[in-house]
Amino acid sequence: MYLKRLEIQGFKSFADPLKLDFNKEITAVVGPNGSGKSNIADALRWVLGEQSPKTLRGAKMEDVIFSGTQNRKPLGFAEVSIVLDNSEGKIPISFEEVRITRRVYRSGESEYFINKTSCRLKDIHQLFMDTGVGKEGYSIIGQGQIDRILSTKPEDRRFLFEEAVGIVKYKIRKLEAEKKLEQEKQNLIRVEDIISELENQLEPLAYQAEKASNYLEIKEKLKQIELNLFIYEADNQKKELDSLEEILLNNQEELSRQKEIQLKQKEDYDLIKKELENIENQIFESQNTISDIRTSIEKTEGNNKVLSQQIDHCLLDINRLKNESIKLDAKIEEVNKENKELSAKFNGVSLELKSKEKLLEEEDNNFNQLINFLLNGESEIENYKSDIIEKMNESSELKTLIQKINSEINYIEERKKQILLEKANIERQHKEQKVHLEALIKLGKELEEEKEKLNKDVNELIRVNNELINNIHNETTTLNNLREEMHNTKSRSEVLELMEKEYEGFNRSVKSIMLLKKDKPTQWKGICGVVAELIQVPKGYERAIELALASSMQNIVTDTEEDARDAINHLKVNNLGRATFLPLSAIKAKTLGNEEAKILKERGVLGIASSLVNYDSLYNNVISYLLGRVIIVENLNYAINIAKKYQHKYKIVTIDGEVLNPGGAMTGGSSQQKTTSIFLRTRELQELKEKLVKMTDDINAQEKKIYEYEEKKNKNILKMEDLRNKIQEIDMNLISNKHEINKCQEDLEQLKDKEKQLNLEEEQINLQYRDNSNNLSEKLKEMDTIENEIKEIQSKIEMNQSKLEKEKEAKDILTEKITKLKIEISSLEQNRDYILENKNRLSSEIEKQKAEKRQKEEEIQAIYMEKELKEKEVEENTSEIEKLKQSLVENTNLQENYQEIKRTKMAAYKSYEENIDKTSKNIELLQAEINRLENKKTKLKLEEELLYNKIWEEYEETYRSALKYKTDEFSISQMKKLSSKYRSTIKDLGNVNIDAIEEYKKVKERYDFLSAQREDIILAEQKLFGIIKELTSSMEKQFIENFATISINFNQVFTELFGGGKAYLKLTDEENILESGIEIIAQPPGKKLQNMMLLSGGEKALTAIALLFSILKMKPSPFCVLDEIEASLDDANVYRFAKYLKKFDNSTQFIIITHRKGTMEVAGTLYGVTMEEQGISKLLSVKLSDITDDEEAS
Missing domain, CATH: 3.30.70.1620 (Alpha-Beta Plaits)
Structure with missing residues (x-):
């Protein structure tokens, strides 16, 4: 992978569209100060995701857009694209060429594209993560990054190492996990606050809901009882009224008849009145007794009929329960059969599972053997590659030696000419060196005095700044505590506000x-x-x-x-x-x-x-x-x-x-x-709001205090930087002065011997010329031999790689087979578990049915006992009826005797007198009875009306609608007792909140849901803790391994760049590897081993460059942009730096922004940046290899 092209439009001083093509050789970008050449590095840094305007040397992101000149208008957007060659597939997307684009508008809106497809900044970061490419990587190194490496703070150097050792992706994942963990903690706080409030509501609501349920249940029972009592009383009243009506009518008719008889028989009334009254009373009593006996007989016979019916019902229940028990036996047998079938299936699945597991074990062994073979093959190829590298190193050394021999031959020829001139100059130089030495000694004393004064000023500023840093640390700790407390207070306030807004705690x-x-x-x-x-x-x-x-x-x-x-x-x-x-x-x-x-x-x-x-x-x-x-x-x-x-x-x-x-x-x-206290909740919310206002003021005050300390510290740092620059300048002058004094003294001594040596040197040069010519021929032969050996090793590598490809195909087939076996095993395990679960369910069902059967048998026994009791009661009632019938016969006979007496008395009195007397008595009795019955009728009707009104008012039921509640379960006396009991229970319950039932259900559902959420959050927290721990462990292990490699490389590169000496890297806190600072310990040739900060400015810069090269040596970046990092080096070190760049020709593409001649000379392509028009950068390019070819041709 390498950078093929950079396209810029409207970025900073590049107003016009610009395209820079790159190849794998070194490219140099040059130009005068202020021409805008560093804007190219800024463009690369920006397109890779840089978000800090300060890093891009601006105040805000809109500053990267071309702002216009006197002759050109400002542009509305800036756009930068890079095109990367991905033919080797190092970028994890399936394109041979990858184009990354970033665009920003003056409105502040940004856009990112991968291959012209819109994407997120995060996608670009993930694309280049741990490749060394990126805004925080080591692919773009400017003077700012060199300053951070040279910083006095070891912690500031970590940015370079984290990308190099490959822990950035882990660190980002850890930060994301920690952020998620913090979110889960806040979610847990909010959920627990709500759960706490719901818990406050649950118990009172549960009590109220239970109370309301009890109330409704008892109320319903009371309604059924009282409606049954109502029906009973209403029926009795109706019967009584009907009977009264009939008796009243009969009595009224009898009264009219008796009055008619009285008129005719008035005279005989007094004579027979007394005897008739007596006999009538006796007859009346006898009749009442007979009537009572007959009523008792009818009632007892009625009871016997009811009992007979109940005995029949008992027999029916016994038959029903026996049938149900038989059905349960059949069902138990059926479930047992199903259970046996499942056992057979379970055994079959278990056998198949064991077979598959054994086959998987065999395939795993085959897979492990194949992996070992592949690893051995790859190891052998790596050994061959190491041999090639070793031979190539030998070849490189021979080339260097041949170059050196040619240089020495040229030097000898030139030296012969110079010897003659040197002899003439020796006497003149001797006089000049004496005068120069005296002036240098005087200058050195003046510089030492000035340095001592400046060092005192720096130490005082360091002391003041240390005090300020301690103050900032303490105040920052206080500020963080305040912010954390404010965050917790705000979370609690939001929960309470939500509860108040949603009327939590209200019905x-x-x-x-x-x-x-x-x-x-x-x-x-x-x-x-x-x-x-x-x-x-x-x-x-x-x-x-x-x-x-x-x-x-x-x-x-x-x-x-x-x-x-x-x-x-x-x-x-x-x-x-x-x-x-x-x-x-x-x-x-x-x-x-x-x-x-x-x-x-x-x-x-x-x-x-x-x-x-x-x-x-x-x-x-x-x-x-x-x-x-x-x-x-x-x-x-x-x-x-x-x-x-x-x-x-x-x-x-x-x-x-x-x-x-x-x-x-x-x-x-x-x-x-x-x-639940709504008032306390309101009070707490008000206090939290007041507390938040105060805490905001406290935080603002604390931030202001820290800002003031920072301002003082930064001013002191600027002063220190200024003083250190002066001290560094004096140090460089002192070193230069001392060097010149030594050199001058040496020159004076050497000049005396030089003339003598010149003649001897001339003879030796002639001898060296002959030896070098012979040596050159031998080395050229050795070079041919090494090149043939390299070709032979490359042939072996290709042959082994072909074998490995075939074995890898076999590995893929075996992997697919193993995966298929694992899926089958998983399916069998699920089937086995399913069968086992059904077996357990069936066993439970069998036990349940057996228990049900036992219950049926117990019910049958209870009904048998009830039947026996009722049969016994029938026998007792029959015996009682017989007794009553005997009593009836006796009282009937007694009544007949009274009648006989009455007839005898009636015969003794005159017929009319007896009749009148009897009639008069009957009239009085009838009239009284009629009045009593009228009063009773009125009273019964009033009671009936009151009864109907009471039931309507209390239950809104009429007689007809109440009939659906009629039951024969309880007797009247039992119902009256139950009514009294239920009313007493309702009274004891007191005030009842019926809505509490529904309210409790809703609150309980929400409480259960939030409790489940709380468990999910706790599990998520535990999982995130595990991820963070695992990431930390991986980062520490990877950091330690790669840090050691970089330290070894650093020592090697340092020795090569400095021509000797040694250097190494050291962690400031080995207990905290991932946060530890990194100290650079260096010992240039001829000096003591010391911290890098004690080196001179040039030594520091070269040491930082050595560190960069040591990182590239361990983990090469596909391309590397160096922005004037060699600016502070002297010419000799610039040439060393440029020469070392060539060692990375095969691994890293370098794009160097420079103004140093030595660096330009190693570049294959040179881009020049000019500013022909004020404020607008232009570009021109030259291929240096073409110029060299032209010069050689000419």
Whole structure:
């Protein structure tokens, strides 16, 4: 892979479209200062994703767009494209040529393209990750990056190494995982806050829902019992009225007849009156007794019939249960059969699974053998490649040696000419060197004095800056703590705001009305709000006011009764439950009278509840209606004393929440459950908002303080940089001065010996010329031999690679076979598990059916016992009937005796007198009976009307509709007892919230959903922790291995560039490899081993270049742009730098922005950047190889 082309349009000073073509050889970009040549490096950095305008030498991203000149208008966009050769497939997309484009508009909008297809910046970063190419890689090195390498902070050097050792992709994945982890933590906080609030609601709602369910169940039972009692009483009343009507009619007819007889027989009445009355009474009593006996006989016979029917029902139930038991036996047998079939299937699948697993093991062994063969083959090829590299190194060394011999031959010829000139100059140089030496010694003393003064100034600035850095660190820690606290506070505030917005804690009916008001404020403008929203409770009074209001806290205030009516209709139509409404137009205030107000002076009284809360004056009547007669006191002792004194006339509430109701009822104690407090939630939300405002001010103040420290520090750094530059300049001058003094002294000594040596040198040169000529012939022969050996090794590599390709195809086939086997095994395992699950289910079903059969048998035994009891009762009733019949005969005989006596008496009196007397008595009795029956009839009709009205008012049922509830399960006495019991139970339940059932269901569903979410978030957190740990481990391992390789390469490259010496890299914190800074330890020839910061400016720059080359040696970048990195080197080191570049001809394509001659000389292509028109860069190119060919031709 290499960079084929760079296209620029409208970027910085390149106003016109520009195209730069590159090949694999070194390309140099040259031009005068200010011509815009570094804009080419900026364009490459920008297209690869640079986001910092400062790095691109601008203030904002729009600054990269051509801004215009006096003669040219500004452009609306900038666009840069690079075209990369991907014929080797190093970029993971299936194109031989990859085009990356970035475009930015003045509006700030950016666009990115890969092969003219729109993409994200992230896609471009991932494309080049760990290739060395990218904005943070080492493919573009400018003076800024060199400065970062030379920085005093070891941590600033990590940017170069992280890309080189290949951990950038891991680091990005780790950062993404940490970001996700933080998001999951925040999600967990929000979910747990909501769950906490829901938990507060669940227990009270569960209690209320259970209470409501019990109420509804008991209410339904009570309705059935009372409707049965109603039917019974109504039937009895109807029978009694019908009987009364018939008796009344008969008596009225008899009365008329007796009056007629009385007129005729009046005279005989008195004589027979007494005897007739006596005999009639006796007859009457006898008749009543006979009637009672007959009624008892009929009742007992009726009971026997009922019992006989019940015995028949028992026999039917016994037969039914026996049949069901037989069916269960058949079903158990059927399930057992199915279970045996599943066992057979299970054994078959298990055998097949074992067979497949054995086959997989065999194929895995074959696969491992094939992998070992491939690894051995690849290792052998690598050995051959190493041999080629070794031979190529030998060839390179021979070429260098041949070049050197040719150079020496040329040098000898030139030297012969120079010897004659040197002899003439020796005497003149001796005089000049003496004068120059004295001047140099004087200059050196002056420079040392100036350096000492500057060093003192630098040390003082370092001391001040260290203090500022400590201050910045401390203040930054404080700022981070404040931001974290503010983040947590904000999360909690958002949760509470959401709960308040969604009316969490309110009944479903209330919530639905208030959310409707929020959605359609115009339509429901008559809804003022919930009582809990309309009042503000001072801190400390929340619990007392909440208990004083109780359920009234959720009452809805409306403007008028009509608004309340509309809301109630909405709840009815949509089946949303019930709610209480307080219309402002109807509610009247409840307050203490002047006489009653003296209670406020009692000890412990804090005030009337309505006066202790804040609210809009519009709601005076509502708040007074709810709280105007509620007294708030300090504690329970005061409350009891006050209640006693005022005869439990007022509702009294303590600060701790105890309540004394009018009439004497007291409520209090401890509660194991958390209670939902809407007032406390409102209080907490208000306090959180106030806290957020204060924290924002604190953070702004803290940021300002840090900014001021940073400003001071940066000013000091600029001063230090200025002083260090001066010191560096003095150091360079001192080194130069010392070098010149030594050189001057050496020259003076050497000049004395030089004349003597010149004659000897002339003789030696002639001898060397002959030796070099012979040596040159030998080395050329050796070169031919090495080239033949390289060709032979290349042939072996090609042959081995062909074999490996065939084995790789076999490996792919085997891999596919193994994968197929694994899929089959997985399918068999699933089938086995499914069968096992069905076996367990069938076993459970068998046990269940056996239990059901046992239950049937127990029911049969119970019915047998019940049948025996009823048969025994029939026998007892039969015996009783016989006794009653005997008594009937006796009383009948007695009555006949009375009749005989009556006849005897009647014969003794005159017929008319007896008849008159009897008639008179009958008339009186009949009249009295008629009056009694009339009164009774009226009373029964009134009772019947009251009974019907009561049932209608309580259950809205008529006699006809109530018949569907009729049952014979209980006797009348049992039903009366149950009615009393159910009514007592309902009374004990107290106030019941029917809506709580639906509300609890909704809250429980939401609680279960959020609890499941919480578990998912916790699992996600654990997974992310594992990913972060794994990534950290991989990064540390890879960093250590590659860092060691770079350090070894660094020592080799340093030695070659400096012509000796040694150097190595060192981590500042080996315990924290991924954050550790990197120290550069260097020892140029003739110096002690020391930190790089103690080297001279030129040595530092060359050391940084050595580090760059050592990284490229380990992991070559496809292309590398160097922007004037050799600017501070002297000419000799520039030539060394340029010569070393040639070593990377086969691995890295270099594009160098330079103004140094030595660098230009190694370039194959030269691009010149000029600025013919002010503010607009132009380009011209020259192929240096063509110029060289032309010169040789000429």
